[in-house]
Amino acid sequence: MNSIIEIDKLSKTYGKDSTKVEALREVGFDVAQGEFVAIVGSSGSGKSTLLHMLGGLDHPTSGTVRIDGENLYALKERERAVFRRRKIGFIFQSFNLIPVLNVEENIGLPLLLDHRQPDKEYVRDLIRTLGLEERRKHLPSELSGGQQQRVAIGRALAYRPAIVLADEPTGNLDSANSREVMELLKLAVRQYHQTVVVISHDMNIAAEADRVLRMQDGRLVSDTRGGNRE
Amino acid sequence: MERINGTGRSFGRRWRNPGIRRLVALCMGMAVLLILLAWAYGQYEGERLKREWLARDERLIGSLAAAHPELVSELPRLLVRAEQDDPEFRKLGQQISSRYGLNEATDDAIFPVVERFRGELGLTLGIGLGLFMLLLSLLLLRLFDNPYRHINRLAVSLENSIKQHAPMDKPLYEDGELGLLSHSVQELSIRLQETIAQLRREKSLLKDTVADISHQLKTPLTSLAIYVELLQDPRTSAEDGREFLETCRRELERMEWLILTLLKIARLEAEALELAPIRAPLQDTIELALEPLRGMAELRRVELQVEEPAEGISLAHDPRWLSEALANLIKNAIEHSPVDGRVSIRTERTPMFAHISVRDQGAGIDEQHLPHIFKKFYQSSPAGSGVGLGLPLAKSIVEKHEGHLSASSRPGEGTAFTVTLPLHRPSSSAPSLTDL
Structure with missing residues (x-):
């Protein structure tokens, strides 16, 4: 299997001299297509910084990030924005849905941004799979946290991105909904051959992944493959 | 999956194309430039005409003053504020002028000011506008060529992808139709690769299954052959024979289960089997x-x-x-x-x-x-x-x-x-x- 994410000697330093903080120190790993990877570590271990780097949301101090063979930080700012929209799906702890758009519109948003008409059937299927059929005309404020996160997952999957990055996707959810979200992400990996990278401090969540990367003080300290898949 | 919206070429949709945006910017810029240049040239030509006119008037006043010194105080007034004079004066002047062959049909050569103005205006405007159009067309050509360059790059990378059996590299990350085309083409090439990979997986799966079956079945077959041989041997006692037969039956049952299960897995994995889902x-x-x-x-x-x-x-x-x-x-x-x-x-x-x-x-x-x-x-x-x-x-x-x-x-x-x-x-x- 070819690698969809290739990270090489990635470093990020904030501040200068005495206030210098090394958030990432020469982190390097590859992720194969279709893998479900969890990045764990305590807060301040650099896992969020790493995810931001993966998503092209921040500039590394040194090192390269390749996604689908494309050197993310060699692209121009505008190209990177388009790349992000088409290739990377984001899921955040705080859902980040557009409050004035209903479920259907929120899910179709990435496509609308590209002036593409979402295929009605595909979106309907997606909404069905997400168990939101009766709520497709509801606004985010009328949904529970678990439902909102499912909408966010739908939005992340709408463009069928190569990779899905989830930043503490279950951080605001109770354990039943957390499990649900993780199952859904696993389903996406299987059904659409997607690659998912989840960061979490919850070991129960991480245990669901095929592979667990542990971060500590900006370094990758362990890389273990779980037992759920061959 | 998603459909590229074929209908409704709205303004916003057009505006997303960087080429269109650049074209509009270029046309606007060139229009402003043309207006400015025309204005500056008009100013320059007016100034020049004024100076030549003045020189001619000065010569006229000079020669008239030399011939009629008593008219000196009248002359500049006459030449500067000519419009306020009695229209009768112009008629008289016209009569006198045409008597000496000075009228609208007179050759320009008689009036050096007019001749120079006409000649220079024609030349400058001709060359200026020509150069302007040339510049505009060069810029337009460059702009026009841009999509073709991208399409060419797309074609080359697609060809490489076909030759090397790898997904397309270097697609165009851009808003607008070309970016979408590039994205769709890349998507297509990725799916093609996926399909090829899946076919390969299925092939190796089939190979593994065949190897599994032959490996798993050979052992019981060998022992069955041995037992059958023993049963055929007249020296085998009836009691041993019954035991051997029982062993044979167990082995056969095991083999049957094995073959059935392997077949089920193979059919499931090779997608040769459709489920019949009911609620x-x-x-x-x-x-x-x-x-x-x-x-x-x-x-x-x-x-x-x-x-x-x-x-x-x-x-x-x-x-x-x-x-x-x-x-x-x-x-x-x-x-x-x-x-x-x-x-x-x-x-x-x-x-x-x-x-x-x-x-x-x-x-x-x-x-x-x-x-x-x-x-x-x-x-x-x-x-x-x-x-x-x-x-x-x-x-x-x-x-x-x-x-x-x-x-x-x-x-x-x-x-x-x-x-x-x-x-x-x-x-x-x-x-x-x-x-x-």
Whole structure:
């Protein structure tokens, strides 16, 4: 299997001299297509910084990030924005849905941004799979946290991105909904051959992944493959 | 999946194309430039005309003053504010001028000011506008060429991708139609690669299956041959013969089960088998799986405990196949249970999934074996009676239902297998990435 994410000697330093903080120190790993990877570590271990780097949301101090063979930080700012929209799906702890758009519109948003008409059937299927059929005309404020996160997952999957990055996707959810979200992400990996990278401090969540990367003080300290898949 | 919106070429949609934006900017810029240049040139020409006019008037005043010194105070007034004079003066002047051949038909050569103005204006405007148009067309050409360059790059990278059997490199990350075209083409090339990879996987799967079958069947076949030979031997006693026949029967049964299971897995994995999903209560399917195993559980003194939510769960599935998967899991759990142990089968419903867990109180699976238990012919402990096909078969069936099967275990605390099935499966099964 070819690698969809290739990270090489990635470093990020904030501040200068005495206030210098090394958030990432020469982190390097590859992720194969279709893998479900969890990045764990305590807060301040650099896992969020790493995810931001993966998503092209921040500039590394040194090192390269390749996604689908494309050197993310060699692209121009505008190209990177388009790349992000088409290739990377984001899921955040705080859902980040557009409050004035209903479920259907929120899910179709990435496509609308590209002036593409979402295929009605595909979106309907997606909404069905997400168990939101009766709520497709509801606004985010009328949904529970678990439902909102499912909408966010739908939005992340709408463009069928190569990779899905989830930043503490279950951080605001109770354990039943957390499990649900993780199952859904696993389903996406299987059904659409997607690659998912989840960061979490919850070991129960991480245990669901095929592979667990542990971060500590900006370094990758362990890389273990779980037992759920061959 | 998504459709590129074919209709409604709205303004906003056009505006997203960087080429269109650049074209508009160029045209606006050039228009402003042209206005400015025309204004500056008009100013310059007016100034020049004024100076030449003045020079001519000065010469006129000079020569008139020399001939008629008494008119000196009148002359400049006459020449500067000519419009306010009596129109009769002009008529008189016209009469006098035409008497000497000075009228509108007179050759320009007589009026050097007019001649120079006309000549210079024509030349400057001609050259200026010509150069301007040339510049504009060069800029337009560059702009126009841009999409062709991108299309060319796209074509080259597509050709490379076909030659090297790799997904397309360097697509265009841009808004607008070209960017979308590039994205779609790249998507196509990725799907093509996926399809090729899947075909390869299926081929190697077939090879493995054939190897598995021949390996697994050769051993019992060899022993069967030996037993048959022994049976044919007249020296074999009747008692031994009965025992050999019994062994043969057991071996044949085992082989039959093996072949059937292998065929099922192969058909499931090669997508040669379609499920017949119906919407049915999950509990009935679990009962269907439990029924043939009750005897075995009693024999081993293992208690089967079924827990289910009061309202029951109903979802679209193929009861025959799913019960087979569950039966394999339950049988596996019974085999690994201690005497007087308990196997609990719990169903649970969450908003999107149904979970069926089968938990035993056995020795558990060692961490080193856990990643491999779903592999065919993998046996982690001698406790199991099978040959290591039950779990792979269960996994294949569950995945065919678009669910997944996972195992968690701690040595000493037993093992739990969990089947997770989506409740809301799209009626038409969602197209997979490799569906072209």
